[in-house]
Amino acid sequence: MVTEPSRAEATSGPSANHPGLRARTVCLLDGDGLPDLGGEANADTIVVAIPISGSLAVATDDGDDVVSTGTLLVVDGRCPSTFASVGACELALVAFARALLTEPDPAIRRATGRVLDAERGTAALVSSAVVSLCRTSGSDVVPLDRMSHHVADLVSTLIAELAENPRPARADELMADIRWYVNCHLGDPELSPESIAAAHYVSVRYLHKLFEGEGVTLARWIQRRRLHECRRELGRTGRNSVKVATVAQRWGFANPAHFSRAFRAAFGVSPRDWRESRTTGHQG
Template identity: 45%
Template structure:
């Protein structure tokens, strides 16, 4: 059920203070300064869709600002996407100034100062989500903030009607599982929008590919860590687990499968080595991150068709026969 806060029944002398508190509690702490001298009127309706918060604001002309002091008192890092549905605004963040018209989108980061100036009564939809859920590099987000994104064509044209419908639909009409999945789809759309704007000309593919190479290198360097997991990898690269999995959609494998595959390859290589001081099968498994010997044996057999011990015996026998054949050929020369 939507939470609706309005100044309609608040005494005129208390409306501005009430509105400041309502906006700060519903969105993030902000300062609202009205432009006119008369009674201030505002209304905000908010719903939650999983971890996505969807709000609609209608208010009189004024300035909304998020200052360093207000940011210092906030605990969660959020990214917001605003959709101007009526009126205009001047938006400032990260040293850039944008004139926002009806139908435009703006992206902003609540961990850095910003301001909106509304010269007349306005309405806007605001979509807020945890920045970690977005899974985008901070450098990409910074390139998009402080700009107005038109929705007359391109990806914005497809995104605008979807967001407008989402903002006008009651969130409590969706079962929790559907709401969470829908929120995830919205986050993917926002990530696509940011990537499109941060890497124009098709170069957005370059950033993910470089990141995938770094992740492959990270996996190879940490195969022996039994705690190596998608969660650890995502944390090390400051991205979300969701974005990590999305990066590997074009790799033909999952992150977990890649870790297991690389571990098995290293185990197979080491087990094939000859020598009187060759390590035991369990020692090889532990060295490459397998904690449970039975699990390692099953995984190895599934990958290579034989047990680790059979693999070692086959490889050793093959090399031994090869050596004997070479010696025999030498004797005949």
């Protein structure tokens, strides 16, 4: 997600580290990006960045913005973003595992990457807690542990509020959200138009209307994505020992017979024959 910039330096003030949450105050020079806070799985990490002084430019798929004093930014490690300080910038940063948040993935995705007013409402509470946490002595273990959970709970509340009052989304933005959601949940046999609509706060009718311009129904598109993932996995060299039914179940097909029929209809060959042809071809 982010890399340690060569010129970023921690301030001389205290920093705090905790197994579930990492906190740090950093000073960036012109052009520096966000530092790596030390998580092993950055893709599953949430970062809250709050400028104490100066500002930070952020570029995401949705466009460019500036995070300055009085605002905050919640960064999702799964969403590509680039950062650069504008002149000298002092930031309060906390990072914690995405699993600590109580909100569903679509709500997190819609809330992150947005520059928020940190001087009112829940965002102000998040800002105060983050800055306090960054300034807490690392040796003060009990208060630090309590604050860690407190910050995660506040960020969850903030995300929930933003989900209830989301930005008006264009149809193409919503479609991008839906595709991302489906790809993350292909292995869930309960994935359905109803569950997708509920996760994105739209009606099933509107969801189907969005797919009218795609030339395929939503259910058919989900099945196509699952079949392609199954074909990819079965076609890997040296995968001859894997059971076809195991692969089918892994990608959301509860009925092996239905999976075999759908696979043959889509690719003109049975799953077993496809796997064996790929293995034989590589051996030859």
